[in-house]
Amino acid sequence: MTAIHVALLGYGTVGKGVYRTIEKHQERLKTILGKEVKIVAILVKELEKHQWVNNEVLFTDNYTDIINLPKLDVVIDAIVGVEPGFSYLRQAINRGCHVITANKEMFAHHGTELLSLAKEKNVSLGFEATVAGGIPIIQTLKKLLNANKVDKVEGILNGTSNFILTKMREENLSFEDALKLAQEYGYAEADPANDIEGVDAFYKAVILSEVIFGEQPEWEQTITQGIGTLTLQQIKLFESLGLRFKHVASLQKSNTEIQCTVRPVLVTNSHPLYQVEEVQNAINIEADIVGNISLQGPGAGMFPTASAIVEDLIHIGDKQLASSPEDSLFFEKETKENIWALHGEIDNLLLSDDIRISKEIHPQVVLVETTVERIINLKTSHEICCFEVLGNIEEDKVLHGELIKEENINHSY
The missing domain is CATH 3.40.50.720 (NAD(P)-binding Rossmann-like Domain)
Known part of the structure; x- marks a missing residue:
């Protein structure tokens, strides 16, 4: 033999x-x-x-x-x-x-x-092992791309950051103490910058973009934010409102531009990433035929990564591993308005009429509906924190409440 x-x-x-x-x-x-x-x-x-x-x-x-x-x-x-x-x-x-x-x-x-x-x-x-360790995301996407068009991918792609956010919320630790614990457990390197600043997750998102869209996002236009500025106070405040912070990488295509972000977001309990804790990774795929698919599992480690490599060895004869970018399928979508949580001194916050108020859920937190471009402009002109909210707000019992009436909101025109 x-x-x-x-x-x-x-x-x-x-x-x-x-x-x-x-x-x-x-x-x-x-x-x-x-x-x-x-x-x-x-x-x-x-x-x-x-x-x-x-x-x-x-x-x-x-x-x-x-x-x-x-x-x-x-x-x-x-x-x-x-x-x-x-x-x-x-x-x-x-x-x-x-x-x-x-x-x-x-x-x-x-x-x-x-x-x-x-x-x-x-x-x-x-290259299965380059993204999410033992989760077979590359092969799953390749099989989905045979018939489905992938609309959007959202994922927790770095176990270290997820571990830190979990420990801050569950054990009331500061960011510094949670990071130290991650280092003691061997989840974080002595220099943890790539993990906590989103660089590691960004590399994985770039690879996913190649698989889904056949091309990479523009690196200099990618929004990459780490978790180091999140405070225990913020985490506990949003926990009381039924929301959890997750460090999420997101990919979708708008017209001819690939939008890639890696940043802390807030998720409701209706979102697939809400229950992903500790060092687990998870990826949520939205496709036109199959709908939503969520994969969760160990994102790193000796045997999860080895599993991905050995599976690639078994698939070694599959010439789709070297498929050309023009074979990829995708949706082209217009820029979408999403829900954002604005946190800080919001009493006298002046909003333009293209940022619609959804509801006030706390004296220091208001939900708005707008695009990421408008949020960026808002952040540069006001000293407030802005976090995208993932999940179905209407299904989250904690966030149910009456809409704020337009006449009670200060607008600048």
């Missing part, structure tokens, strides 16, 4: 998870693939930090030793950073190897180029 010869780049948490998963489930993989999956080489950055005793596997810090192996079918990228991962995978594809990556930062920057090269060389490129 012939074997599938695999090289593994990186032997940290994810790399170890992939190695152990393949070794433990070898018989199952043989049944599915009809071949043995054989890891023939592992690349590490510093040899002296590892103890390796399997003489049948090349353990090296030199990528040239790997790319020149006589038998090499698949290269799995489990390292971090744009380089050297991009260069390594480009060399592997040029050699004719199938590749699989969990490197979201690299793929957000160079995914289009790698997909094009993979198509040219007639090899597959798997």
Whole structure:
């Protein structure tokens, strides 16, 4: 029986998870693939930090030793950073190897180029593990795109931020104390900037945009806001009103422009993301035929990420992994008006007539209906906090109340 010869780049948490998963489930993989999956080489950055005793596997810090192996079918990228991962995978594809990556930062920057090269060389490129860990969002979207048109995607794509917001609300912790707890548990790095500022979620949103729309949003036009400015007072106030803060990445297409945001929003208990807590990730998809689909699960970790990589290995022959952008389907929608919560000194707040008051739910909180563009203008001219509200307001019992009458609102014309 012939074997599938695999090289593994990186032997940290994810790399170890992939190695152990393949070794433990070898018989199952043989049944599915009809071949043995054989890891023939592992690349590490510093040899002296590892103890390796399997003489049948090349353990090296030199990528040239790997790319020149006589038998090499698949290269799995489990390292971090744009380089050297991009260069390594480009060399592997040029050699004719199938590749699989969990490197979201690299793929957000160079995914289009790698997909094009993979198509040219007639090899597959798997990237399920770049978004939401063990949640099979990439394959789900690819299958949906066969018939459905995806209207919008909203997701909690970073477990660290979600953990911090959960602990602040449940245990009355300050942001600083919740972050420290996340670091103690190993959920946050010593430098947590990418997680708490939304950079990690943005990279994942970029990858999803490629899958759904066949192109990326304009990076400089993306709205990315972190959670570091949220206070315990704000979290407890909105909790008393039946709302929870979530750090949500959102994608949708308006006319020819892809709108991408990563920011703290408020969700009602009718929204699928309301119950997503701790380090869980979740993605809500709105499509024209199937309607709403929600996927939830572990967004990171040794075995959830390894699961996504091994599933890509099983799908390695699926040439849709290198599908061209023009095959993607989408809705083109006009700019939509959404519900926003304005928090702060609202008694004498002057609103233009294109921002409609929905209801006042607290002396310091009023709900309005308007577009994101008008909210941005409002935030720059007033010292108030503005949070989008996701979910059906009319279904939320806590938020039921009489509409504020127009004559009681101060407008500036």
